[in-house]
Amino acid sequence: MNLEFSPEEIAFRDEVRAFIRDNYPKELVGLGNREDLTREQFLAWHKILGKKGWSAPAWPKKYGGTGWTSTQRYIWSEENARVDALMPLPFGISMVGPVIYTFGNEEQKAKHLPGILAGDVWWAQGYSEPGAGSDLASLKTTAVRDGDHYVINGQKTWTTLAQHADWGFFLCRTDPSAKAQEGISFILVDMKTPGIEVRPIKLIDGTHEVNETWLTDVRVPVENLVGKENEGWTYAKFLLAHERSGIAGVARSKRGVERLRSIASQETLDGTPLIKTDEFARKISQLEIDLTALEFTELRTLASEAAGKGPGPESSILKIKGTEIQQRLTELTLEAVGNYGAPYARGMDHFGSNEIGVGPDYSNFSADAYFNMRKTSIYGGSNEIQRNIISKMILGL
């Protein structure tokens, strides 16, 4: 056991730091935590990384990964978080990509992996349905074989940013007679196929982040089936475990703590910077202590992954603690800004003003961020479900 970076690792850190400094798009600075960006904004950094060959550090080298060690990957996310970089979205790189290179055939790899790496193709995750949330296996969308096509019918929901998506990966029932987890298939769908309708859902912070996705007689070539028919649940679970480990967001939360400290140094209570008051300083310390515990838990997890174990039920710890910390960060930021948490920056343009926000810049969107972050304990398997997983899979209850 050893915490020090080696000279090579330090050289690596300097290299990536310089690369980020020289290449991170100036126009994205300060947008790292927003949900309401354009497709171009979301993809800008991804595309630059794609050209450099750095968009998918976790992938095996032969599929386009970087071949970095887990320490290098750790350094990479730290360095990106330092500038609050808008990282590649998870749907291609962290979700469908690993499913395709693990379970897909050669044609699928050749067809889809390059677009994912380059940031040219936007993917959406079509898992949840109105009736199938936590109980994902109760999903009802069907794919019926018709010659060399599947005909898909059903409704997906909460499809994140599907308004921008080129492709989606969908869980569909291919054997209606099988019991819940069996009879599900993992199918790749071109979002331009006739019969797909994406309808916006407005969230409590006013953003259009998720959608309903309706599928009516959508004809998809059978070659878009990943792996074997009726075995999609295995792939879906594989993906969920990957999704969960990415969700800890340690590097980003560290940056969030720094930002909170900076806000708390500018805000004052009776003339004293908030950060110099015992109450608030201790709250930040507590948060940072919790974050340190999470960080070292994640490092231990990464080490055991590097030793050949895939993400196991322990990744539920990362999901629970990571999201609680992200939520707490926005909660404390909202507390810190005081009265200026109230103005609704996103609503100003409907109000005859194109000047965004009142109060200090850092106060804009602080309430919206707090509202929005409530999603993190709901999605990716709710935190109740994660605790069920720990109880069942680890504690044997």
Place this chain on the structure above:
Amino acid sequence: MDFNFTEEQTMIRDSLARLIKDQYDFDTRRKVVASKEGWRPEMWAQFAELGLLAAPFSEEDGGLGGGPIDAMVVMEEFGKGLVVEPFLQTVVLAGGFLKAGTSAQKEDHLAALISGERVFAFAYAEPKGRYNLADLETTATKDGSGWKISGHKAVVIGAPWASHLIVTARTSGGRRDAKGVGVFIVAKDAKGVTTRDYPTVDGRRASEVYFENVTVGADAVIGDPSDSLGLVEKVTDEAIAALCAEACGAMKVANAQTVEYSKTRKQFGTPIGKFQVLQHRMADMFIEHEQSVSMTYMATLKLGEDDVTRKKAASAAKVRIGQGGRFIGQQSIQIHGGMGMTDELAIGHYFKRLTMIDSEFGNVDHHLKRYTELSAAEVAVAAE
């Protein structure tokens, strides 16, 4: 001891509940909040007609002879309906100050307030003052027989709808001194008053209000212009009690909607309300609401007591309500799952309102500190 409501209070509650049910359903509210005006003056007129605006005032002042309990009843119903109209700002705050005003001020302003003609907002917070009511950079300087006011007031809730502002300003002393705080009535259309109006995250409207050498007469002063912090604290404590009542109303509906949702939403072949972890969560939400109601009654009933008792009661209530409101708000979203995150369902709007109530007139930290300081002062006195 008596925790019962009078016949009048019950009548107010019932007629207001009916009005909200008939004319303030969630979809209507959504439209109103999104409209250009952001409120309904005609709803205000109905409130006046129902006697809500007169309820807490004595008969000599032209009211119906009620008091803070009547305001509590109204505010709780407003909380249930997520009502945006500025009852707190106009009736509780401005009304609270005007009660301490001269008979001329009462004849002029209080009469117009009760009839629904004049709507007020309370311009007290400042960009750097956080929740300290004495932390004032806005100044009022003597100008002949009257005063000249200059400064910037932050996030003045309801100001876009108001015809008049109640303004706190420093008349002497240093920033944050207890002495030297004055209270003034300023017509919003007075020369030198400018506003920047905007919506708030919980569906209200607010303004940044700028005063540039605004001159007002001697008749604009409420109370002693050199020493009114005590009055400001008293009236804001009344507002805190009323705000707590609003929070209780919002908590009640949030809990009811969550319990109802958990009975109908099925996952794993069973209503999610059957999962014990959610049952216990909802049991805790129920406890939080009950405790909040208790604290609201306590604080409201102690508004008439000596300063220290009143302040401690108001701060204690605000702490409990801030904590309970956060818990209930967050957990109602959590138990609703993805649906809780949508703008379409009312539950998210209750969550947002409960969140913002915590920061109005001082959040949990502020009031814990105030309570602790008041207790420490009592201990010090007792030790002498």
